[in-house]
Amino acid sequence: MSQHLSELLSGLSAIEATLLVVLVSIVGAFVMEAVVLRLLFQYTRRTETGLDNIVVQELRWPIVVTVSLTGVYLFAQTPAVADALVVSSEDLNTFFGRPSVSVGIIVWAWALNRLVNRLVEAVKDKGSRFDFAPVFSNIWTLLVSIGTIGALLFLWGIEITPLFAGAGIAGIAVGFAAKDTVANFFGGIALYFDDTYKIGDYVVLDSGEAGTVVKVGIRSTTLLTRDELLVTVPNSVLNAAKIINESAPNRRRRVKVPIGVAYGTDIDEFEELLIDIALDEPLVLDSPRPRARFRQFGPDALEYELLCWVNSPLKRAKATHNINRTMYKRLNDADIGIPFPQRDVHVYSSSGAPPAPQSAPAEATNGGVARNRDAEFDETDAEDDTYDDLVGDDVGDVGDE
Known part of the structure; x- marks a missing residue:
């Protein structure tokens, strides 16, 4: 075969021989694309997963280019071709062999980078761990770039050992200069594997x-x-x-709405009213069911907390707003008082004598029940002897309770 190829090329110039080989390689590549790859496409379209379609799409043109470059590479590696063109085999390899392999390396590196990135994007929608696709894609692109550069340097006979030594020294310098960037890089990797x-x-x-x-x-x-x-x-x-x-393990979040009610309120009626208010709010979920919790006896009110759920943390503020508005209206309609803090202020004259005692109003304006004092405390009513007589012998047992 080499003899026939030599006889065929001996009557052609170098340019004509090159064009002939390139033309034959391209025709062979498109024949393969039209027959083999199209049959492969038809097969992958019948499968349930779409990952194989992505693989065929991304590897289609690299395969075509590889077939074309294979013809050029074999052309450069045939000694009979060099004799027919009256050139040395080394020159033929330099101008045709190595460039064809270099183009193939670059094309396949580009294709593999796109393929992996597309696969990661496709799988990302099926699981939360792949939602850190940008970090993985950046790492993959960096590794492919380093591998491509190393392969090209090795192909062209460039000594890479001094480059590695220089890269080590440069890496130390860059590490000190860009320590924050390196920390961010490894921080992103840690966040990815922790699935934070x-x-x-x-x-x-x-x-x-x-x-x-x-x-x-x-x-x-x-x-x-x-x-x-x-x-x-x-x-x-x-x-x-x-x-x-707040979106993990699910996006459902609890809403806590504090509310104080006046002393003397029917707490059963009040709790039922709170639950009805929550159930009437469209943003509140019916399950888990809303609950009203009596937290403590406050200084001015019975302190309650309405607990309910929404399907997203972003809806919590809006739900709280709507519940507070509805709660204020419904409590007013039910004539249930909402207390506010109040303080007693005692005013003395400049002589230091306390004013005459006055009884407080029978009913507070805030819906609560006021506490009245019939008389001021008199220290003479609490002499030590009288106090001991009133308490008896059990005074020493009070601290044990």
Whole structure:
């Protein structure tokens, strides 16, 4: 075959021979694309998963280019071709062999980079762990780039050992100069494997920032706040910070609405009213069922807390607003008082003598029940002897209760 090829090319110039080989290689590549790859496409379209379609789409043109370059490479590696063109085999390999292999390396590196990134994007929608796709994609692109450069240097006979030594020294210098960038890089990797959050989660940082995660990069994470502001936080800071992910393990969140009611209120009626208010709110979920909890006896009111659930942390503020509005209206309609803090102020004259005692109003204006005093306390009524007689011998047992 080499003899026939030599006889065929001996009557052609170098340019004509080159064009002939390139033309034959391209024709062979398109024949393969028209027959083999089209049959493969028809097969993958019948499968349930779409991942094989992505693989065929991304590898289609690299295969065509590889077939074309294979003809050029074999052309350069045939000694009879060099004799027919009256050139040395080394020159033929330099001008045709190595360039064809170099183009093949670049094409396949580009294709593999796109293929992996597309597969990660496709799988990302099926599981939360792949929602850190930007970090993985950046790492993969970096590795492919380093591998491609190393393969090209080795192909062209460039000694890479001194480059590695120089890269080590440069790496130390860059490491000191860009230590924050390196910390952010490894912080992003740690966040990825910890599965701390994903794009779309609502997170709260210990520094006070809160927002929805809109981007996870190799250096930083971007949050969108409720004020429509973008906050960029370095990954190294996030890796060392306390993060509250309000969207995990699910987006359902509890709403706590405190409310105080006047002393003397029918608490059974009040609790039923609170639950009805929560059930009437469209943003509140029916399950888990809303609950009213009596927390404590406050100085001015019976302190309650209405507990209910919404299906997203972003709806919590709106639900609280609606419940407070409805609660105020319904309590007024039911003639249930909402107390407010009150204080007693005693005014003395400049002589230091207390004023004459006055009884407080029988009913407070805030819906509560006022406490009346019939007379001021007189110290003469609490002499030690009289106090001991009234209490008896059990005075020493009071502290044991």
